[in-house]
Amino acid sequence: MEYILHIIIILNIYILLVLSANLPIGMSNLLSVAQASFYGIGAYLGAFFLIKFQLPFIVIALFTMFLTGVSSLIVSFASVKLKGDYFVLATLGFQMIIFTILYNWVEVTGGSYGIADIPHIQLFGKVEVTGVYGYFVLTTFLSLLIIFLFIYLKQSPFGRIIKAIRTDEIAVAALGRNPVSFKILTFFISAAFSGLAGMIYASYVSYIDPTSFSIDESIFILCALFIGGIGNVKGPIIGALFIIIIPELLRFIGLPDAVAANLRQIIYGLILIIIMYFRPQGLWGETVLK
Amino acid sequence: MLLQFLINGFITGILYSIAAIGFALVYNTTRIFHIAAAAVHVVAAYIFYSTYHILGLPLVLAGIISTLLSALLSILCEWCVYRPQYIKNASINVIMISSIGLMTVLINMVAMYFGNETKILNNNIQATYTWGTLIVTHPQMLQLIFGGIFIIIFVFFVRYSRFGLRINALSNNPILFETLGFNIYITRTYIFALSGIFLALNSCLSAYDIGINPYTGMPLFINAMVAMIIGGVGRFDACILGGISLGILQSFLVYYFSANWQNAITFLLLLLFLFFRPQGILGYKKRTV
Numbered sequence: 024m025e026y027i028l029h030i031i032i033i034l035n036i037y038i039l040l041v042l043s044a045n046l047p048i049g050m051s052n053l054l055s056v057a058q059a060s061f062y063g064i065g066a067y068l069g070a071f072f073l074i075k076f077q078l079p080f081i082v083i084a085l086f087t088m089f090l091t092g093v094s095s096l097i098v099s100f101a102s103v104k105l106k107g108d109y110f111v112l113a114t115l116g117f118q119m120i121i122f123t124i125l126y127n128w129v130e131v132t133g134g135s136y137g138i139a140d141i142p143h144i145q146l147f148g149k150v151e152v153t154g155v156y157g158y159f160v161l162t163t164f165l166s167l168l169i170i171f172l173f174i175y176l177k178q179s180p181f182g183r184i185i186k187a188i189r190t191d192e193i194a195v196a197a198l199g200r201n202p203v204s205f206k207i208l209t210f211f212i213s214a215a216f217s218g219l220a221g222m223i224y225a226s227y228v229s230y231i232d233p234t235s236f237s238i239d240e241s242i243f244i245l246c247a248l249f250i251g252g253i254g255n256v257k258g259p260i261i262g263a264l265f266i267i268i269i270p271e272l273l274r275f276i277g278l279p280d281a282v283a284a285n286l287r288q289i290i291y292g293l294i295l296i297i298i299m300y301f302r303p304q305g306l307w308g309e310t311v312l313k
Numbered sequence: 314m315l316l317q318f319l320i321n322g323f324i325t326g327i328l329y330s331i332a333a334i335g336f337a338l339v340y341n342t343t344r345i346f347h348i349a350a351a352a353v354h355v356v357a358a359y360i361f362y363s364t365y366h367i368l369g370l371p372l373v374l375a376g377i378i379s380t381l382l383s384a385l386l387s388i389l390c391e392w393c394v395y396r397p398q399y400i401k402n403a404s405i406n407v408i409m410i411s412s413i414g415l416m417t418v419l420i421n422m423v424a425m426y427f428g429n430e431t432k433i434l435n436n437n438i439q440a441t442y443t444w445g446t447l448i449v450t451h452p453q454m455l456q457l458i459f460g461g462i463f464i465i466i467f468v469f470f471v472r473y474s475r476f477g478l479r480i481n482a483l484s485n486n487p488i489l490f491e492t493l494g495f496n497i498y499i500t501r502t503y504i505f506a507l508s509g510i511f512l513a514l515n516s517c518l519s520a521y522d523i524g525i526n527p528y529t530g531m532p533l534f535i536n537a538m539v540a541m542i543i544g545g546v547g548r549f550d551a552c553i554l555g556g557i558s559l560g561i562l563q564s565f566l567v568y569y570f571s572a573n574w575q576n577a578i579t580f581l582l583l584l585l586f587l588f589f590r591p592q593g594i595l596g597y598k599k600r601t602v
Contacts (some may be wrong), residue, residue: 054406105587108346108405112542113587116580119535123577238531242413249410285425288417295414300397303407312406 028159034267035162041247041259043216049253052189056241057114060121063236065091065218066225070141080144091218092211099210125233137232144226252308318568326560327460332537333552335511342484346409351530352419357383357513358525380513387509424527433524452522539583545596
């Protein structure tokens, strides 16, 4: 039972991550490969706040989300200034710089040793969320909340404008909306929710190290997003579900551990190639990446 | 001492230039963001390892086999993944995502078969050549000689041969190229083969020096890409300038600063170039669409 709950918790975290990756990539067509860096920034900031201050969950979450959002300004600056491949490169650069900082700034981030003994989240006052059950309830609640938030966002004026930016940025500017501020907001929201996911992950696992937030993690998130589909809300959820469930199913086939990890990656890669050829919008997506 | 770092940086730079040429051949002509180049690099290193270390073939023969097989692999990447997407007129980003998938598949197949650990090709202490205070190891000497020769051949090849002209034509305007009666698929196949050869060359030269593991592909790929951007997109000789300056810069960073921050500074440089001079040192300004 606890095993299933654990999987659901991880799934909820990934739903958060993939949904927030969908916002810039799917909704406004800005292929960012820096999603894992926001996840990492959120995890480290969250860990820092949780260790230093005994504040309720909501305060820490808001702080973490805000600061992670601020860190996304560099990427949104790049998205305004650069187009196409160059933007992808800039986000890649950002991802690698953040990873190097997490890995090498030993005094603050603990370097490759990471940060251990991160305390649990405290809800209002002194109610501590502990154990698998507590986190199961918390993350399920949060991911449902955020799924509804994204469904709302998608049909709100904001969502319609960023979808319009996806289709034709110049037309949006000509109709009197400023694409720059919408891009900044897109990345801010996306980074903030990735940061929230990172913070929950840090407190749930209670140990973080930089390798969880490397470029491979970014690629993993992209895999989930593109397998599921981009541009709407159900696509990313399906993607997260797919990418979390597949390895657990493989576990039951009884492969040796040494092979299982690699085989899983091979399956993801093959599925990605096949999906990109036959169904570039993903299993349940709405648009094709331009 | 300074001179020693300069020469080390120069040799690393030559390796970067070769990889950058391998990547730029594909990127400049087809606009494919060939991330699977990282995987071709890794596969080439393991072919070299199996022929040289396990089968015990002579060094040069192992290198040639590895180079040819990687050219084949590179062609297979084009035939199986990129060409179908090109025929479907898929967008550049979609092709890039497929390329990520391809890289994941290839690298993990290698890791599954050979294991994740680092493998060293020669265990003996490397022979060195000394001139005064300068020390160059035997693998470095090989890198300098082979790398230099191939780069010079390549520069002349691109500039003066008929095929080099075609590569330039394709990178300038693929539609016009096709309209004038050249077969775009055949040219692309040759380009991918050439790219595989350069990637494998880099791979063999560095594998002989520092050994191999399945995850060396991505860092090298990223460095090569930075070298290409710094030098200038759209020109092949710019890759060489970019690679060598990147190598020397990294080497001096290690000398004056610390090796830990080498990557961060490389990427800071990349970001600075992207923001302020996206066409690179030698490139000419053109609009990105």
